[in-house]
Structures are given as structure tokens and as C-alpha cells.
Amino acid sequence: MDPPILTYEFFSRDTNVVAKKLIGTKLVKTIRNNNRKITLSGIIVETEAYGYKSDEASHAYRGMTTRNMVMFGPVGRTYIYFTYGNHYCFNVTAKSKNQIAGAVLIRGVEPKEGIEYMKDYRNLDDIMLLTNGPGKITQAFGIDKQYNNQDLTNINNDLYIVKGFIPNLVLATKRIGIKKSIHVYKRYILASKIENKIFINQFVSKKKENNHFHICRLL
């Protein structure tokens, strides 16, 4: 029995809360190879929340455009965009009733199933570098613009997110790779505390910004 899929209600909460709660869940994509069903999956270990008018770094900051309109629509959908002429980024739309737009960027994943296929998509052997970054995840999972605005809450689709485990510790840090609104803590990373020492998950994208964080325990 597969773990339960994340529902519309899961994503129908404050974008920051959803970004936090997504840590420890599992991203799943099914593909077909020689008429066999193959599962690619990985634990989400790093996310960032992007909002609306109060968030200058968000694509939705200046209002609705053809690119960002998914952020204004129903929650639990994919928001995929192309950036730097090279990479796709994978987001999930999420917002509460009183929020106008919002999405969560998936920045880091720990590969679980279908690793050989991910290596093939990435043309790379090193597991540690397979999915530790937003552009790497979409390449490893074979996700491109075609997957924009897909419903992630339908088990019949080939892309969805299922429940995982409750993390020992989640850290909130400043978001990275942006120039505006850099002082808010809307990036969440998986960590664990063992004998009073904090360990950051190895598949979090490596950046010096990891050095400063707010400790943020789940539940």
C-alpha cells in the first residue's frame, strides 16, 4: 500500500506553512520504459515560499502575467518556469483562502527510487549531485514546461507528492539565488539534532547562506 497522496486541503494553507510541511514528504513521478512502469522518487529536503504583494522576490509581486498565472489559481498545481536560458524550476501552488497568490519552490530532494534513471537524465553518476538544486531536480525527474499547471493531488497523474515522515528538525533560513526581499526566512531545510549537534541534510543545495538560520521545529 502506497503512502497517502497529499490533498487539496494540504496545499490550501498559508504558503509558508505548506513550504515547511513539505519537508519530509516524497515527490513521485512514474514513467514507462519498454511497457514497464518505473517509479522515480525522492524525499523533499529543501523548499522556499514565494508570496504576493508583500514579497518583492516573488514572480507574482507585480500582479498576474501569462507566466505566473498558475500562482493565482487553484492550489496543489505545478508551477514550472524556465530560467537563465537553461533550467526549469518546479513549484507547487499553495495558499490560504485570504492569500491571492503563492507557490513553493522545491530546491532539494534526496533520491530514493529510480536512481539509475535519474543518472541517465542527468548524464551524471554522482548521486550526491543528482538532485541538490532546483534545476537539477527537474532534469533528474524529466520535468519540463509541459508539466506546468498539472494537478498534483490526483493519484491518476504521473506526478504527485505523498506523505513521508515527520522530520526531527527543520531550519528556516534566508532564501538564496535572489536579489530582493533577502532578509526574510522563507527557506526551509531538513536537519537533525544528534547529541546537541545540528546536521543539515546532504541533499540541500550547498550555499554559504546555510550558515545563519532560525531553528524551527515541526509540530
Added chain:
DNA sequence: CGCTCGATATTCT
């Protein structure tokens, strides 16, 4: 290691 820099196309001004 860590830092700098170029590639590359879509989007928005």
C-alpha cells in the same frame, strides 16, 4: 576546497 564567470532563452519593462 571556494570563488568567479559565461552560457543561454524567456519574460517583463
Added chain:
DNA sequence: GAATATCGAGCGA
């Protein structure tokens, strides 16, 4: 025409 929610090669220490 400028900016970009990135990546990896290539450098130097």
C-alpha cells in the same frame, strides 16, 4: 534591452 527563484567548468590557494 535588462534581468533572471541556475549550473558547471575553470581557476587559484
